Amino acid sequence: MSTKHSSEGLEKAIISNIQRFSLHDGPGIRTTVFLKGCPLRCLWCQNPETLSARPEISFRHERCIGCGTCLAACQYGAIIRGNDRRVDYSRCTACGDCAKACPEGALTLIGEEWRPDDLATELAMDIDFFRESGGGVTFSGGEPLMYPAFLETTCKLLHERGITVTVETCGFFDASLMDMLARSADFIYYDLKHMDSEKHRELTGRDNSRILDNFSALAAFYGCLQPRIPVIPGMNKTTKG
Known part of the structure; x- marks a missing residue:
């Protein structure tokens, strides 16, 4: 049966985990959605099950x-x-x-296909915790921006329910997605792995030129942007890095 927010024809997403009562992925009590698929291959990846976009x-x-x-x-x-x-x-x-x-x-089985309307309904079950704590939903991964249509639609459905959204990104996305990201996210955590391009490629499989360009462009007009730098001994824990 079709509804106002039917996601028929919209991109679906593969989700590896929906983690409730998260305390380190944004303000308040949060429900974190881990999407599968990532363009980077960080040597220290803490969620290797999300690297592939397939179940x-x-x-x-x-x-x-x-x-x-x-x-x-x-x-x-x-x-x-x-x-x-x-x-x-x-x-x-x-x-x-x-x-x-x-x-x-x-x-x-790691990875399940979700539609935006089904996911929004599932996440809205936690709305009382969000309201009491000032929390909300966080999209993590993997890389959420590998599913731009899904992310945009799901964020819209959550906002209509009064639920705020944080997006965690590695920054390696097409610049054409920047406006959509800014509209969809109330807060953005932006990972910066290393400032040296060649070292970044050595550690993640990609150089950081696109990541730094996107960060600079986003910072110029989006206020709720927080860089996050993972400190990894022996890899980027140096004054230069």
């Missing part, structure tokens, strides 16, 4: 009891018995059947 099966060896239930559940022959690397990713389609069958949670 993936994760295997935790310490939870496996060797029952073989996953072998029977997988129709693609992607489960490897007696191997610490339980999944043959060349055959895996990330259908999730093995994860559903696993009784111990050793296999889990």
Whole structure:
């Protein structure tokens, strides 16, 4: 059934996790949405499960009891018995059947497709916590701006419900998205990994020219912008970096 805010025809997004009661991703109590897909490959990445934009099966060896239930559940022959690397990713389609069958949670599906209206409805369940604490929703990742249409529509739906939005970005996005980002986000956390371009490429797989250009342009007209610099010993914890 169509509604005023039907997302039919709009871009969907792959989300790895919706983390409630977050305290470090913006003011107040927040619900943080982790989107899958990132243009950088930081050597210290704390969310490596969000690097790929596609759903993936994760295997935790310490939870496996060797029952073989996953072998029977997988129709693609992607489960490897007696191997610490339980999944043959060349055959895996990330259908999730093995994860559903696993009784111990050793296999889990990371990444689920969401529509803007469905996600906004899910996030609005936490509105009382947001109102009491001055919190809201934070989009993180991965890189939220890999899903611009989804992000813009979801932010609009949240704003209509009186929910504020913070966006965390690595800054590596097309400059044409800047106005949309400024309209959609009430607050922006902007990661700056390293100021030296070649060192930045060494640490993240990309140079920082686009990131710094976007930051300068955004800072010129957007007031609620906060740079964040991860301090990584041996990588960027230097006076020069």
